[in-house]
Amino acid sequence: AYRVVKKNSARATKLKELGNARYKNQDYFESIRYYGQALAYCPTDETHAHLRAVCYSNRGACYMALGKYRRVVEETSMAIELDPRYVRALMRRAKAYELMDRLEDAVEDLNAAVDVDKTYVPALQEQRRVNTLYKEKTEKMKEEMLSKLKGFGNTILGKFGMSLDNFELN
Secondary structure: OOOOOOOOHHHHHHHHHHHHHHHHOOOHHHHHHHHHHHHHHOOOOHHHHHHHHHHHHHHHHHHHHOOOHHHHHHHHHHHHHHOOOOHHHHHHHHHHHHHOOOHHHHHHHHHHHHHHOOOOHHHHHHHHHHHHHHHHHHHHHHHHHHHHHHHHHHHHHHOOOOOHHHOOOO
16 A cells, blocks of 8 residues: 655645644544655655654644544654754653653653753743652652551551551651
8 A cells, every 4th residue: 555655845845734734623634644645755864854853743743632642652752853852842742741641751851842942931831840740749659658668567567566656767
């Protein structure tokens, strides 16, 4: 079903724009198809790396709208590989990571986005928000771990008729 197409950046750009139009109409499957065609026509040299990155990132946006977060990560990762300073792709991947509860990865991407542009307010806001979520999550995990350990300790000490409450930590 695949045929080799002659690379043509003008055609690739046109197909990307058609994909954007379908995306605006929330026709995500059609949009994904157009971005895929754009990638097929897009030359693979350095000059066209950003155009390719945009197609991948935009396809990621379609998968985001469809709730397919693992696909979002795959698409945006391709985009970031082509253009490591592509803030929109970094932020899109961070959002997918957050929705997959991979907060540490989300924080990492947002830090990278802020490193690219320290004045970009949406990145700064997201960085602050997700960092707070991440800290809360790790605090909660620490507390759960400590209470489990305390419960475990009490179970063992209970066999000797004792409790951790009888001991003081120094």
